Amino acid sequence: MSERQLKGIGVSPGIAVGRVVVVRWALPEVPHRVVPRTQVEKEVRRLRAAIKDVRRHFAELRERAVDRAGVDAARIFDAQILMLEDKEFIGGVAELIRENHFTAEKAFEFKTLEVRDLWTDTGNPLLKERLADVTGVAIRVIQHLMHRGDEDVWDGISQASIVVATERYTQEVTSPSIEPSPHQVRVLAADFAIVKAAGLEGVVARPHGAARS
Secondary structure, three states: OEEEOEEEOOOOOOOOOOOEEEEOOOOOOOOOOOOOHHHHHHHHHHHHHHHHHHHHHHHHHHHHHHHOOOOOHHHHHHHHHHHHHHHHHHHHHHHHHHHOEEEEHHEEEEEEEEHHHHHHHHHHHHHHHHHHHHHHHHHHHHHHOOOOOOOHHHHHOOOEEEEEEEEOOHHHHOOOOOOOOOOEEEEEEEEEEHHHHHHEEEEEEEOOEEOOO
């Protein structure tokens, strides 16, 4: 088995030793199902209710990050909030529901993949930087629509561990409704604002690590 060494900037004093748990989020598998014409507007209402709830969730995370890390660091949550306020994007999801009789979660997945492919193909570095934000928002909205909670994140952590959150959208670990307990997480390696919003000891991970066999 190869060994990988990751370098970062410590934002908390001391040394932690423990099992490393790498946390990754991916879009949930959404079953393809069409709804009867009479249920289409109900799906649109489900979509709008989920967006409202998820936007509130990100706003709460931002407030906690402001309190613990400052306004500048908390701005990493702004892109997610703005996406949930994007009338063109949300309108596109609602249109998919109405035209194809998709469920709300399937329509959101479809629109997310469409936007990701479009932004990737442009070659614009600024748009590429936003891909993780798009994915993070989609994961949260789809999980909400499919009634999947945050508890799944911590189910596999039974002992004090060093959690490495490898993607920018790992602010999921700071959910106000389900924070990790001290016996689960000793150190969180992620973005500064995420570490502070979670109220954990942490390391600010750099974009690249040095790997050795």
